[in-house]
Amino acid sequence: xxxxxxxxxxxxxxxxxxxxxxxxxxxxxxxxxxxxxxxxxxxxxxxxxxxxxxxxxxxxxxxxxxxxxxxxxxxxxxxxxxxxxxxxxxxxxxxxxxxxxxxxxxxxxxxxxxxxxxxxxxxxxxxxxxxxxxxxxxxxxxxxxxxxxxxxxxxxxxxxxxxxxxxxxxxxxxxxxxxxxxxxxxxxxxxxxxxxxxxxxxxxxxxxxxxxxxxxxxxxxxxxxxxxxxxxxxxxxxxxxxxxxxx
Amino acid sequence: xxxxxxxxxxxxxxxxxxxxxxxxxxxxxxxxxxxxxxxxxxxxxxxxxxxxxxxxxxxxxxxxxxxxxxxxxxxxxxxxxxxxxxxxxxxxxxxxxxxxxxxxxxxxxxxxxxxxxxxxxxxxxxxxxxxxxxxxxxxxxxxxxxxxxxxxxxxxxxxxxxxxxxxxxxxxxxxxxxxxxxxxxxxxxxxxxxxxxxxxxxxxxxxxxxxxxxxx
Amino acid sequence: xxxxxxxxxxxxxxxxxxxxxxxxxxxxxxxxxxxxxxxxxxxxxxxxxxxxxxxxxxxxxxxxxxxxxxxxxxxxxxxxxxxxxxxxxxxxxxxxxxxxxxxxxxxxxxxxxxxxxxxxxxxxxxxxxxxxxxxxxxxxxxxxxxxxxxxxxxxxxxxxxxxxxxxxxxxxxxxxxxxxxxxxxxxxxxxxxxxxxxxxxxxxxxxxxxxxxxxxxxxxxxxxxxxxxxxxxxxxxxxxxxxxxxxxxxxxxxxxxxxxxxxxxxxxxxxxxxxxxxxxxxxxxxxxxxxxxxxxxxxxxxxxxxxxxxxxxxxxxxxxxxxxxxxxxxxxxxxxxxxxxxxxxxxxxxxxxxxxxxxxxxxxxxxxxxxxxxxxxxxxx
Numbered sequence: 102x103x104x105x106x107x108x109x110x111x112x113x114x115x116x117x118x119x120x121x122x123x124x125x126x127x128x129x130x131x132x133x134x135x136x137x138x139x140x141x142x143x144x145x146x147x148x149x150x151x152x153x154x155x156x157x158x159x160x161x162x163x164x165x166x167x168x169x170x171x172x173x174x175x176x177x178x179x180x181x182x183x184x185x186x187x188x189x190x191x192x193x194x195x196x197x198x199x200x201x202x203x204x205x206x207x208x209x210x211x212x213x214x215x216x217x218x219x220x221x222x223x224x225x226x227x228x229x230x231x232x233x234x235x236x237x238x239x240x241x242x243x244x245x246x247x248x249x250x251x252x253x254x255x256x257x258x259x260x261x262x263x264x265x266x267x268x269x270x271x272x273x274x275x276x277x278x279x280x281x282x283x284x285x286x287x288x289x290x291x292x293x294x295x296x297x298x299x300x301x302x303x304x305x306x307x308x309x310x311x312x313x314x315x316x317x318x319x320x321x322x323x324x325x326x327x328x329x330x331x332x333x334x335x336x337x338x339x340x341x342x343x344x345x346x347x348x
Numbered sequence: 349x350x351x352x353x354x355x356x357x358x359x360x361x362x363x364x365x366x367x368x369x370x371x372x373x374x375x376x377x378x379x380x381x382x383x384x385x386x387x388x389x390x391x392x393x394x395x396x397x398x399x400x401x402x403x404x405x406x407x408x409x410x411x412x413x414x415x416x417x418x419x420x421x422x423x424x425x426x427x428x429x430x431x432x433x434x435x436x437x438x439x440x441x442x443x444x445x446x447x448x449x450x451x452x453x454x455x456x457x458x459x460x461x462x463x464x465x466x467x468x469x470x471x472x473x474x475x476x477x478x479x480x481x482x483x484x485x486x487x488x489x490x491x492x493x494x495x496x497x498x499x500x501x502x503x504x505x506x507x508x509x510x511x512x513x514x515x516x517x518x519x520x521x522x523x524x525x526x527x528x529x530x531x532x533x534x535x536x537x538x539x540x541x542x543x544x545x546x547x548x549x550x551x552x553x554x555x556x557x558x559x560x561x562x563x564x
Numbered sequence: 565x566x567x568x569x570x571x572x573x574x575x576x577x578x579x580x581x582x583x584x585x586x587x588x589x590x591x592x593x594x595x596x597x598x599x600x601x602x603x604x605x606x607x608x609x610x611x612x613x614x615x616x617x618x619x620x621x622x623x624x625x626x627x628x629x630x631x632x633x634x635x636x637x638x639x640x641x642x643x644x645x646x647x648x649x650x651x652x653x654x655x656x657x658x659x660x661x662x663x664x665x666x667x668x669x670x671x672x673x674x675x676x677x678x679x680x681x682x683x684x685x686x687x688x689x690x691x692x693x694x695x696x697x698x699x700x701x702x703x704x705x706x707x708x709x710x711x712x713x714x715x716x717x718x719x720x721x722x723x724x725x726x727x728x729x730x731x732x733x734x735x736x737x738x739x740x741x742x743x744x745x746x747x748x749x750x751x752x753x754x755x756x757x758x759x760x761x762x763x764x765x766x767x768x769x770x771x772x773x774x775x776x777x778x779x780x781x782x783x784x785x786x787x788x789x790x791x792x793x794x795x796x797x798x799x800x801x802x803x804x805x806x807x808x809x810x811x812x813x814x815x816x817x818x819x820x821x822x823x824x825x826x827x828x829x830x831x832x833x834x835x836x837x838x839x840x841x842x843x844x845x846x847x848x849x850x851x852x853x854x855x856x857x858x859x860x861x862x863x864x865x866x867x868x869x870x871x872x873x874x875x876x877x878x879x880x881x882x883x884x885x886x887x888x889x890x891x892x893x894x895x896x897x898x899x900x901x902x903x904x905x906x907x908x909x910x911x912x913x914x915x916x917x918x919x920x921x922x923x924x925x926x927x928x929x930x931x932x933x934x935x936x937x938x939x940x941x942x943x944x945x
Contacts, residue, residue: 120407136422197543199503202536205520209529209536248653251616251726252667253642266657285412289507292524302418306431306511311422318418322411329410343700344657 121326139312140319146301147320154297154324157215157290161222162283166276169227173234173272174260189235196228200286208293218295226283233275237268267344273336280332284325288317298324354530355537362519362538369515369542372505376437377497380444385490387445388452389478398453405446413439413504417511436513440504444497451493455486488558495550502543506535516542566592566615566724566756571624573610573780584610586780587624592773594629594723595754599767599788602777603803608760611777612726615758616645628724643667646717646725646755650732652709654701660686660712661697667720678719685715688752689745707738714746718753727759731766743769764804768792768811776800789815809928810892818894819887821927822908822917827852830859830875837874838867850907851878856914858884858907884909887916894919 207221291299301317391398509517523532573585592598600608613619668678683693689711784796795801847864860878882901905920
């Protein structure tokens with residue numbers, strides 16, 4: 102018992118999992134009234150749409166990580182210093198724009214379908230990653246850069262060996278926030294023809310069909326919690342011990 | 349150009365929807381301050397409870413808003429309010445908990461222990477200390493949490509249009525379903541502008557509420 | 565050897581040009597430590613950083629071992645110079661051993677060879693490699709980190725080292741320890757070192773030469789003892805402090821101030837002791853035991869008034885000093901025990917001679933006297 106409690110406190114991962122199970126059990130319990138069978142009627146849809154849902158997350162999130170980190174690196178270079186702050190101001194304003202508005206504007210530009218959905222999600226995800234990459238790189242202590250320069254390190258090697266590793270934790274925090282926004286926005290992608298579990302939720306609401314609604318809502322919530330859990334674990338274990346405050 | 353015309357012709361409608369939007373966010377975040385700040389203060393007394401509360405609030409905020417609506421509808425239907433104003437306010441209230449509780453908790457916990465000791469040394473009782481030292485110092489940080497909550501929830505409320513809560517999301521949802529770019533763009537612009545204005549206004553308020561002695 | 569030739573740096577600022585280094589010329593011979601000393605903003609750090617070109621110079625020349633640094637590739641130049649800074653700058657993402665091997669790795673050294681050397685170096689600064697090699701910087705205390713910082717600069721065995729207030733952020737007690745360790749390393753490696761400090765005590769302790777800067781100008785470049793004994797101008801006299809004579813005590817060993825004084829043994833008679841004192845014109849004589857260690861002393865008054873063997877009438881010595889210790893320690897002991905002289909021993913504890921307050925005063929006074937005479941001579945010319 103005691104060891105279980107200690108393990109529970111020490112491993113946030115375990116806590117996440119327990120919560121997942123709890124939410125799942127709760128959902129099952131509350132809906133035992135017959136909603137469960139209603140929900141299970143949509144099992145085929147749930148599987149198919151979950152896959153679409155994950156593809157949207159992976160494609161838009163993956164692209165956003167690649168472009169966001171690159172953009173953040175670019176903005177942090179001394180040659181860009183003159184523009185960087187102005188660009189960050191724009192990005193900061195950009196992050197306050199509601200994601201529904203981002204998707205709506207993406208639709209007016211690109212129409213309906215997968216591409217505008219990915220574009221809108223990518224844009225909404227990009228900003229926190231760029232911002233954190235930029236700020237993380239700027240926050241690398243000047244003494245480290247001076248030591249590296251003084252030892253005869255070139256700028257490319259310094260970026261790879263000193264700057265990026267020391268900004269990694271902040272960058273990862275940005276990725277975590279960004280993916281939470283991404284996963285939270287993916288259900289809306291259905292509205293502009295992007296597919297995903299949003300289809301069950303929105304259609305369920307329109308048809309006042311609780312089973313359908315929950316068939317979309319519960320997996321959406323579980324997927325969101327799962328993604329956050331995975332990124333949290335990544336943050337914990339992928340970042341080297343020397344620069345990881347969690348370890 | 350068409351959009352500009354649409355906006356000019358429908359200023360009344362846009363104003364009315366903005367008021368609806370603001371009232372949902374305002375009421376819910378107001379309630380969230382009333383619940384979140386006391387919770388944030390209370391949990392400074394016990395580390396384990398604090399972890400549990402912050403963790404729960406963290407999981408809650410991870411749940412996508414439309415999924416939360418989807419779960420709330422069947423529950424609230426039992427009291428006849430499945431869609432509309434009530435689920436929107438409840439969702440905003442729930443989403444506001446994490447930023448407000450977390451910031452209150454962190455702010456109170458981060459008050460310099462030396463100040464706390466000085467206050468105790470002067471003979472302040474715990475509640476006096478809270479009122480005269482800890483809360484004044486924590487207010488700017490709490491306001492930062494409120495600001496985060498407001499910005500997030502202007503977005504959430506836009507989505508609440510789909511469950512019949514009204515607000516500026518109505519323009520976006522109609523624009524999408526009627527494939528009417530004018531309404532859609534007008535709605536998207538209005539809601540974005542609202543979020544940006546609210547962000548700056550609250551930033552200003554946050555600075556004003558910072559005691560001048562601790563202003564940077 | 566590091567040679568600076570009319571080295572000049574002019575910074576263009578909003579308020580017009582500021583000269584941070586003004587025709588600085590000096591030469592640090594191979595294997596010596598030169599301390600660049602001065603108040604903040606005097607240009608000492610600028611001078612240092614121009615050597616590894618972290619700050620580009622405006623004019624003048626820098627030679628390292630006779631080679632003009634302008635003709636070297638900047639990366640190559642820096643990799644051949646050890647660099648230690650006050651903030652240490654260990655890379656938090658690398659283990660201690662990887663931190664130490666950064667330059668050897670960039671130079672393409674054999675990994676096994678550089679790791680082995682890293683382990684040896686760690687051992688030399690009293691950090692057990694088995695414990696520390698694979699730790700991360702954040703797992704070390706400030707003093708341990710700075711030891712690693714010094715070792716890292718030595719890893720690629722550069723002939724020259726630049727150190728920018730390397731021990732400035734360390735608490736006074738640890739600073740002394742690290743300074744001593746560093747001096748021991750230096751004894752073995754004989755690097756040519758430029759060392760920035762704002763602490764006159766550190767300069768006196770560490771430096772073979774001291775260069776004092778004010779407003780970009782090199783005001784005096786001399787041995788620590790000369791800087792203390794003969795400050796070139798009132799600014800330097802003020803900077804080194806009104807207690808500069810006391811500081812000099814650090815630079816002189818007890819051995820240098822000691823003089824021979826025959827001792828007596830316990831078996832001798834008091835008459836003999838009285839005779840020795842008369843010969844020396846002293847009012848005391850040291851008594852040694854069978855192994856030649858100072859065991860006590862006899863006062864003149866006692867020796868003249870009484871008779872018998874010394875064993876019956878000698879007093880105990882409260883304390884002795886070793887010949888290798890500095891005069892500061894000796895004087896401190898004298899004050900502590902309220903005595904005017906101390907018996908001096910070698911490192912094995914054998915009696916060597918005595919050091920007296922009068923003798924110390926005389927020794928320190930000699931250089932002032934010489935300066936005063938020189939001054940008079942100059943005035944007469």
